Amino acid sequence: MTAATVGTDTPLLAVDGLVAEYRSARSLVDSIARRRSHVVHAVDDVSFTLRRGEMLGLVGESGCGKTTTAQTVLRLIEPVAGSITFGGEDITHLDPRQLRRLRQQMQLVYQDPYESLNPRYRVRQVIEEPLRIHGIGSKRTRAEMVNEALARVELNPPGLFADRFPHELSGGQRQRVAIAASLVVKPELFVADEPVSMLDVSVRAGIMELLRTLCREDGMAVLIIAHDLAMVAHSAQRIAVMYLGRIVELGPTTQVLSNPQHPYTKALCAVAPRRDPANRGQVTLLGGEVADASAIPPGCRFHPRCPIADEGCQVTDPRLHTVPDSAGQHEVACLKAP
Amino acid sequence: MNAPLLEVRDLNVWFKTEDGSRVHAVRGVSFTLDAAERAGLVGESGCGKSTTVLALLGLLPPTAEFSGEVLLNGTDIMAEGEESVQSARWTEMAMVFQGAMNAFNPVRRIGSQIVEVLRVRAGLSKQAAQDRARELFELVGIPKDRVRRYPHEFSGGMRQRAAIALALACEPKVLLADEPTTALDVMVQAQIVELLRRLCEEQGLALLMVSHDLPLIAQVCSNLNVMYAGEIIERGPVADLYRAPAHPYTRLLLAATPDIVDITELVSIKGAPPALNRAITGCPFRPRCDRAFDRCETEAPVLKTVGENRMAACHLNDKVPADPPLKVNP
Amino acid sequence: MFPEVDPNAVEPVGVVIPAEPEAAELVTGKQASTSSFAVVARAVRHSPSAMVGLVILVVLVLIALLAPLIAPYNVNVQAGKPFTHPGGGHLLGLDDGGYDVFSLLMWGLRVSLLVGFAATFVASGVGSVVGIVAGYFGGAWDSILMRITDYFLVIPALPLMISVADIWGPSLFHTIVVIGVLSWTVTALVVRAQARTVKERVYVKRERSIGASHRWIISHHVLPQLVPLIVANTVLNISYAIFLETALAFLGLGDPNLVSLGTMIQHAFLASAVVQGAWWAIVPPGVLVAVIILACSLFGRAIEDAFNPRLRAANLGARSFTRIRVSKDRG
Numbered sequence: 001m002t003a004a005t006v007g008t009d010t011p012l013l014a015v016d017g018l019v020a021e022y023r024s025a026r027s028l029v030d031s032i033a034r035r036r037s038h039v040v041h042a043v044d045d046v047s048f049t050l051r052r053g054e055m056l057g058l059v060g061e062s063g064c065g066k067t068t069t070a071q072t073v074l075r076l077i078e079p080v081a082g083s084i085t086f087g088g089e090d091i092t093h094l095d096p097r098q099l100r101r102l103r104q105q106m107q108l109v110y111q112d113p114y115e116s117l118n119p120r121y122r123v124r125q126v127i128e129e130p131l132r133i134h135g136i137g138s139k140r141t142r143a144e145m146v147n148e149a150l151a152r153v154e155l156n157p158p159g160l161f162a163d164r165f166p167h168e169l170s171g172g173q174r175q176r177v178a179i180a181a182s183l184v185v186k187p188e189l190f191v192a193d194e195p196v197s198m199l200d201v202s203v204r205a206g207i208m209e210l211l212r213t214l215c216r217e218d219g220m221a222v223l224i225i226a227h228d229l230a231m232v233a234h235s236a237q238r239i240a241v242m243y244l245g246r247i248v249e250l251g252p253t254t255q256v257l258s259n260p261q262h263p264y265t266k267a268l269c270a271v272a273p274r275r276d277p278a279n280r281g282q283v284t285l286l287g288g289e290v291a292d293a294s295a296i297p298p299g300c301r302f303h304p305r306c307p308i309a310d311e312g313c314q315v316t317d318p319r320l321h322t323v324p325d326s327a328g329q330h331e332v333a334c335l336k337a338p
Numbered sequence: 339m340n341a342p343l344l345e346v347r348d349l350n351v352w353f354k355t356e357d358g359s360r361v362h363a364v365r366g367v368s369f370t371l372d373a374a375e376r377a378g379l380v381g382e383s384g385c386g387k388s389t390t391v392l393a394l395l396g397l398l399p400p401t402a403e404f405s406g407e408v409l410l411n412g413t414d415i416m417a418e419g420e421e422s423v424q425s426a427r428w429t430e431m432a433m434v435f436q437g438a439m440n441a442f443n444p445v446r447r448i449g450s451q452i453v454e455v456l457r458v459r460a461g462l463s464k465q466a467a468q469d470r471a472r473e474l475f476e477l478v479g480i481p482k483d484r485v486r487r488y489p490h491e492f493s494g495g496m497r498q499r500a501a502i503a504l505a506l507a508c509e510p511k512v513l514l515a516d517e518p519t520t521a522l523d524v525m526v527q528a529q530i531v532e533l534l535r536r537l538c539e540e541q542g543l544a545l546l547m548v549s550h551d552l553p554l555i556a557q558v559c560s561n562l563n564v565m566y567a568g569e570i571i572e573r574g575p576v577a578d579l580y581r582a583p584a585h586p587y588t589r590l591l592l593a594a595t596p597d598i599v600d601i602t603e604l605v606s607i608k609g610a611p612p613a614l615n616r617a618i619t620g621c622p623f624r625p626r627c628d629r630a631f632d633r634c635e636t637e638a639p640v641l642k643t644v645g646e647n648r649m650a651a652c653h654l655n656d657k658v659p660a661d662p663p664l665k666v667n668p
Numbered sequence: 669m670f671p672e673v674d675p676n677a678v679e680p681v682g683v684v685i686p687a688e689p690e691a692a693e694l695v696t697g698k699q700a701s702t703s704s705f706a707v708v709a710r711a712v713r714h715s716p717s718a719m720v721g722l723v724i725l726v727v728l729v730l731i732a733l734l735a736p737l738i739a740p741y742n743v744n745v746q747a748g749k750p751f752t753h754p755g756g757g758h759l760l761g762l763d764d765g766g767y768d769v770f771s772l773l774m775w776g777l778r779v780s781l782l783v784g785f786a787a788t789f790v791a792s793g794v795g796s797v798v799g800i801v802a803g804y805f806g807g808a809w810d811s812i813l814m815r816i817t818d819y820f821l822v823i824p825a826l827p828l829m830i831s832v833a834d835i836w837g838p839s840l841f842h843t844i845v846v847i848g849v850l851s852w853t854v855t856a857l858v859v860r861a862q863a864r865t866v867k868e869r870v871y872v873k874r875e876r877s878i879g880a881s882h883r884w885i886i887s888h889h890v891l892p893q894l895v896p897l898i899v900a901n902t903v904l905n906i907s908y909a910i911f912l913e914t915a916l917a918f919l920g921l922g923d924p925n926l927v928s929l930g931t932m933i934q935h936a937f938l939a940s941a942v943v944q945g946a947w948w949a950i951v952p953p954g955v956l957v958a959v960i961i962l963a964c965s966l967f968g969r970a971i972e973d974a975f976n977p978r979l980r981a982a983n984l985g986a987r988s989f990t991r992i993r994v995s996k997d998r999g
Contacts, residue, residue, distance in 0.1 A: 101879075108877040133884060206606030229598050268525075
């Protein structure tokens with residue numbers, strides 16, 4: 001746990017004006033010719049907060065910057081501008097050594113359960129490794145902690161699973177192992193990058209339920225990255241919709257899904273598959289493909305695909321403003337929204 | 339009554355593994371597909387659905403063995419093995435593969451790859467083939483001038499459309515689509531699925547679509563076959579399957595499917611599918627079923643009719659007419 | 669009638685097949701050991717040529733180690749007239765100095781193998797370090813190290829050895845150094861390429877987010893993945909090193925005080941063994957060198973193949989499609 005004493009009202013994580021880019025490498029010739037490097041504005045002024053015991057879903061299509069946001073928050077990618085406050089402490093400019101001690105408190109679970117575990121390590125070694133890296137516990141206590149973590153992710157009996165290699169487990173079980181390996185150091189912030197998109201539908205709910213339990217019972221703050229709303233609809237308390245590096249809508253799940261304000265959110269809701277095929281209304285599909293983050297259109301970045309865009313949208317870049325009657329919880333960045 | 343366009347009888351596929359054992363990946367699968375019918379093959383990973391469609395086109399790896407009949411217009415195209423299936427491949431029955439986006443040769447222009455197929459299989463002249471390639475692009479919604487581009491210049495969705503164009507090149511009667519929307523964004527998925535539906539309607543194609551995404555496949559297909567552990571365990575019209583699933587797996591699968599409006603508790607099915615390298619006694623779904631009873635342990639259920647156009651393989655149907663309908667918030 | 673089913677009572681050991689076309693590969697049903705040793709052992713067991721290579725190498729190494737004990741004749745004592753025909757207790761006759769060729773072969777093998785192994789270990793060691801640093805860290809490290817590698821890559825072997833022999837005098841140590849200097853580059857390139865690939869794997873990237881230091885990641889995750897490649901590369905390098913040593917010795921650039929297989933050929937050649945028809949003085953050492961190289965190649969290739977990521981089944985290409993057997997039995 002962090003030494004910083006913060007009240008339960010203060011968010012655990014506060015991100016403000018975060019900007020992250022990818023620059024293509026320049027060769028010697030390019031430098032001499034003073035050619036500008038190709039810049040991908042992956043994250044362009046993103047702000048949000050996350051409290052303990054809260055699950056926030058960050059939703060968007062590929063290229064919207066959600067994964068980059070998560071990696072930047074964890075300082076795996078260096079932000080170009082903006083600030084990240086964790087547990088009351090500004091971590092935007094910490095050096096690598098200070099960051100390493102911080103890593104214990106922020107853990108990341110990856111999308112691909114088939115690639116995120118070293119195939120040569122037994123489950124026990126995988127889960128024990130973070131403890132060894134951070135010098136926690138003795139050999140015996142570590143073994144107990146491994147079993148405890150396995151039990152926590154419902155891989156029972158722990159002894160049976162601890163001896164297995166990853167390739168002997170199913171995708172869902174592997175993902176639980178990855179979660180156990182992150183839990184074992186008792187983090188405060190848990191980031192899950194599309195944790196269930198490579199798993200079968202029948203096991204997804206189990207993993208999401210596990211994450212929800214961790215959130216509720218252990219008071220962890222959980223940030224879930226997802227590419228479609230359905231994945232987080234049942235678990236997250238708040239949803240942030242991203243498009244081309246910006247958050248275009250943010251608010252409590254029920255409000256965002258039942259009363260979407262941004263045209264992009266509305267489109268995402270419309271194409272979300274429904275359990276009862278009779279429930280699908282007439283869907284007007286959004287034309288075009290996701291725009292390139294290295295060539296962001298002027299004005300509102302969504303206007304080329306927007307069904308209700310007008311001339312004003314091509315000029316002015318909207319900021320997030322509160323939706324009326326939402327107690328300040330629901331925000332949207334759209335010039336046409338009330 | 340017209341004979342079905344495609345009829346699969348008792349298809350079985352075994353894979354030989356390195357250590358000598360055999361995996362019985364597809365177990366006695368039978369189904370029919372009428373002309374212009376759109377049917378879905380739904381199931382989770384490892385249930386054998388991709389293997390089934392690969393078997394239909396004779397595209398199994400050398401480690402595979404199969405038995406059964408694949409009748410296209412009444413003739414078994416597997417009778418002579420590679421020779422007989424070769425003539426039907428692409429001209430009668432074509433496939434859009436899983437990960438088709440990556441199935442194009444990266445160093446050749448997409449147009450030329452379609453032209454090649456047209457010249458070799460349909461015997462068109464170079465000029466005719468090029469015209470047809472442009473026509474196909476238009477059909478699937480890609481601007482005609484993109485014919486001269488390379489695969490890496492296309493986005494994922496565009497490449498998938500190009501893969502569909504490639505499949506339609508020789509005007510087949512049956513289109514097999516193996517997870518055509520994997521790895522695509524949700525918007526693009528919706529576009530592709532809509533494209534498939536429209537094309538099949540306009541061209542009068544029969545479609546067999548394989549997917550693990552139940553709601554998605556329900557948008558395109560009128561009939562669904564649900565597969566589990568290499569067998570078809572339920573079949574019927576989409577709406578009926580939703581309203582009154584006749585197999586616990588179907589019911590649980592629907593209950594595990596998220597819905598952004600109906601935000602009730604999601605169900606997850608504990609456990610994993612059975613190993614397919616040994617014989618299964620009793621019902622393959624028994625370990626995970628919430629309604630199993632003693633008969634399920636010893637006797638494997640057979641796929642039989644439980645209603646009009648409905649079939650299911652579950653002992654429960656012998657006792658009660660059908661499972662109670664899924665509770666849905668109004 | 670409807671007993672409780674325990675949802676957890678399913679064997680978790682999955683023969684769970686993630687995706688169909690790969691079903692044949694992933695289903696093993698047993699705890700297949702993935703340790704490097706086990707994989708190599710399996711590869712060797714399945715490949716007769718690898719087995720042959722390994723056996724030959726082991727036998728030769730044993731002979732070399734035990735040469736002082738098992739050589740029939742003392743190689744420092746003249747046993748008869750030069751170029752005596754084989755026979756009469758001398759299996760391969762006598763060489764140009766009257767020494768028993770068979771015993772000399774054993775002693776020569778010692779030196780040749782010593783040079784081969786020593787030079788290669790130096791080369792592999794240096795090459796691996798360079799490769800890992802360049803591949804894992806990338807950036808400026810990569811640029812600098814690769815430029816250095818390029819420089820060494822193009823140095824020609826003979827002129828270098830001639831220069832070294834000229835300036836510092838020919839000796840075993842110099843031979844080892846020269847061969848080491850010439851062979852590390854290939855190892856560096858191969859290791860760098862693989863290190864770059866391994867670095868991008870998700871489980872390696874994950875280590876950073878856990879908080880592992882670069883040293884930890886390299887020693888626990890990158891290096892273990894590279895060891896098989898390095899081993900295969902080393903074995904193949906040994907054959908190259910021995911060949912190079914033989915060539916250098918034949919050209920008179922080896923240590924004049926030691927007998928290696930190369931010097932045996934050299935002495936015989938210079939003493940006009942060919943003209944005198946004394947094939948036993950010149951052919952056996954050459955054949956032995958060839959055998960060593962062959963054995964190393966067979967074994968090294970087998971290791972290489974065992975660790976190559978298996979090529980994904982190209983079963984969607986109609987041309988490579990084999991006729992399916994339509995079996996009538998239900999299995």
